[in-house]
Amino acid sequence: MESDPDCTVLACSNAGNVSLLKLDAPGERWQLCDESESETDDIISTFCIHPTKMEIVVATNSFLLRHWRISDHCCLRSIKAGKMPILSLDFHSTGVL
Numbered sequence: 001m002e003s004d005p006d007c008t009v010l011a012c013s014n015a016g017n018v019s020l021l022k023l024d025a026p027g028e029r030w031q032l033c034d035e036s037e038s039e040t041d042d043i044i045s046t047f048c049i050h051p052t053k054m055e056i057v058v059a060t061n062s063f064l065l066r067h068w069r070i071s072d073h074c075c076l077r078s079i080k081a082g083k084m085p086i087l088s089l090d091f092h093s094t095g096v097l
Contacts, residue, residue: 002053017031020032032068052095063083
């Protein structure tokens with residue numbers, strides 16, 4: 001579980017997905033993958049939030065890395081990571097994955 005610097009957005013792992021909850025707007029929450037994706041091979045195995053807390057990267061069981069902008073829920077890029085599952089992710093303090 002992680003939050004942005006102003007504690008307005010909380011991100012947590014939730015049944016193979018990442019749920020984001022907007023703390024300054026009760027009831028406003030979203031998931032990075034829709035339900036049809038989360039039932040297939042795109043189950044999220046891990047995630048990390050950029051040091052600026054404005055972006056999130058998730059790794060899926062289908063060996064994809066997906067880079068998202070949190071503010072507008074936009075997937076910026078998707079990268080095929082290889083042939084082995086990714087079990088852990090982290091950004092360097094400079095913001096490099």
